[in-house]
Amino acid sequence: DAKTTQPNSMESNEEEPVHLPCNHSTISGTDYIHWYRQLPSQGPEYVIHGLTSNVNNRMASLAIAEDRKSSTLILHRATLRDAAVYYCILSTASGNTPLVFGKGTRLSVIA
Amino acid sequence: NAGVMQNPRHLVRRRGQEARLRCSPMKGHSHVYWYRQLPEEGLKFMVYLQKENIIDESGMPKERFSAEFPKEGPSILRIQQVVRGDSAAYFCASSIIPISGANVLTFGAGSRLTVL
Numbered sequence: 001d002a003k004t005t006q007p008n009s010m011e012s013n014e015e016e017p018v019h020l021p022c023n024h025s026t027i028s029g030t031d032y033i034h035w036y037r038q039l040p041s042q043g044p045e046y047v048i049h050g051l052t053s054n055v056n057n058r059m060a061s062l063a064i065a066e067d068r069k070s071s072t073l074i075l076h077r078a079t080l081r082d083a084a085v086y087y088c089i090l091s092t093a094s095g096n097t098p099l100v101f102g103k104g105t106r107l108s109v110i111a
Numbered sequence: 112n113a114g115v116m117q118n119p120r121h122l123v124r125r126r127g128q129e130a131r132l133r134c135s136p137m138k139g140h141s142h143v144y145w146y147r148q149l150p151e152e153g154l155k156f157m158v159y160l161q162k163e164n165i166i167d168e169s170g171m172p173k174e175r176f177s178a179e180f181p182k183e184g185p186s187i188l189r190i191q192q193v194v195r196g197d198s199a200a201y202f203c204a205s206s207i208i209p210i211s212g213a214n215v216l217t218f219g220a221g222s223r224l225t226v227l
Contacts, residue, residue, distance in 0.1 A: 043218035093212035
């Protein structure tokens, strides 16, 4: 079972920032926080990941709470192409443990 | 550098037939993961393979489903005597080392199986 909790759906206006929350209150000290997204009729794609510090890449930013029990994926300017299901996943550092996908958050972007 | 290649992209089978789905991982990747996505549901892990070895098949149905990743060639997910409930999208992912911690998966575009 997924160890994260996300809202089922969110809506954003085009070209506005989007903050997608994720709760992971049972996170262990060595778990990484990963975000993937799945566009319609496509396979999931990696977005970003982090351990303790906030992270930025060309796709998004990841803000991790100080106690690590929650995190937020930030899309700085949503476009129509960002409409997808976003999955927040914990990845244990122990190895050989497959990623467990929950239901994710379905993001709709309004033009 | 091609990504994870899956074929066929779409497959239609009648009940009782066999379905074979193929996955070629990214170049240099020797770890393959299969996931299944039923309509309107999330992805469910099925099996994790390395070359010639099944590492974790805890998500595989006990009957009719099998997977292999031979020394040469693609990984194959085989479903015997398909039933309507097998209709789903099957995704393959690969990684250069076992998925853990900071390592990420690269997914293919999926194979969509429809059972009539």
